[in-house]
Amino acid sequence: MTANYRRSTEPLSPHLLLSMALGQSSAPDADGPIALLPWRVRRDGFGYSRLRRYPGQDRGPQDPPMDEATPRLTVADVMTRDVVSVSAATPVSEIAGALASKRISAVPVVSTDGALVGIVSESDLMRRTEIGTQRRPSWWRKVLADMEAEAADYIRTHGRKARHVMTPRVVTATEDMVLADIADLMEKQRLKRLPVLRGSHLVGIVSRSDLVRALARYRAPLFADPPTDGTMLRDLMDRVKALTPSHCLINISVHRGNADIAGVVDTATEREAILVAAENTPGIRSIQDRMILRCRSTS
Incomplete structure (x- = not known):
């Protein structure tokens, strides 16, 4: 209500x-005089640090x-279990097609035994030579050339497989984590989703949209009395x-x-x-x- x-x-x-x-x-009595309190009492009153207590108001351990x-919801209560995943050899074009058709923002990359090895998100596919969004070369990059960085950038913009564009270091969650911890982690790391692991194996994924759906399902508890x-x-x-x-x-x-x-x-x-x-x-x-x-x- x-x-x-x-x-x-x-x-x-x-x-x-x-x-x-x-x-x-x-409130004072409407018909009675209003007595002005001494300044010391008024000063102490404005610094008074306790809440007004009423008879029977003391809260005991039986009255939380x-x-x-x-109830404290956990990842297992809200996560998506039917996860779209790819292998390290999946072509980038297929990954882009899956993101577009499934209307998802990332896909985990798993090994043949189901272990998580990385994740490919929309941000990993933003800089691609096929659509002309690769970073433009600049004079200062040529002067301060870092061959390893240049090579890594080339692989990410031209690579054809998931292993070329995926992010290998993935922040993950477990099924027993409470949603408050998940929200803190997403906010701190600026992430939109977290793969959920049981051991080293992928069992689901939890995203911001899962938290929103949990909120949409929430109903205030009804009281018998x-x-x-x-x-x-x-x-x-x-x-x-x-x-x-x-x-x-x-x-x-x-x-x-x-x-x-x-x-x-x-x-x-x-x-x-x-x-x-x-x-x-x-x-x-x-x-x-x-x-x-x-x-x-x-x-």
Whole structure:
């Protein structure tokens, strides 16, 4: 269920902000006087580092955060098992045809016993003499000639077999790796896909598109018993506490699945992150945004 939220234009008084910082009531009595707190108390209040706690809010080991209940997907859950592969002797023209017809961006190169020996990707076929995309010779390359580099470049642009154009050093994955590690590896190495090995043998391939398909299949878990307001409040406050050091200036209440979030944040991005955290809290149906940006001195 997607939560709806609206931004309130109701102003937050200094007394209300200080009360939230100190963990006092969310609003003063409408008919009572507003007492100004001593400066030392107000100063300590804005530096208060603990979240406001409610009766029964202490979390024990039997009450883990809801995110911990989310199953951790592994490579085996999302990888493509029917992999198009080639041998080291496969002609480059056939490899190009397979990439185009299968609409894939790379093919692993395997030996006769199924061991991975390399990979040929679209980038390996970009510089080819057949289509006139080989690197043009320049005067400085002639002056600083590296015969080995020149020979290797010639093989990659003119070679006719997979072994001539493949990348022999391949970053690989295993079936038991979690998707978080795969995403980190792809991002760090700037890769679009990873061959999956069992020992030295190829058993599949995992790509960015596999991660996107996993996201498309994701459905939020259904609860036999809807979370109580107290459970939702604890969950959301834990999320906010992990998000921002300004959590002590954030006051949250939940009533029948409707969250009211008020307080002071440093940036609009911080406010948006808190709203996203609320939207991802199971059970929250609507959100009232009463957060304001902290005023900064320009002097």
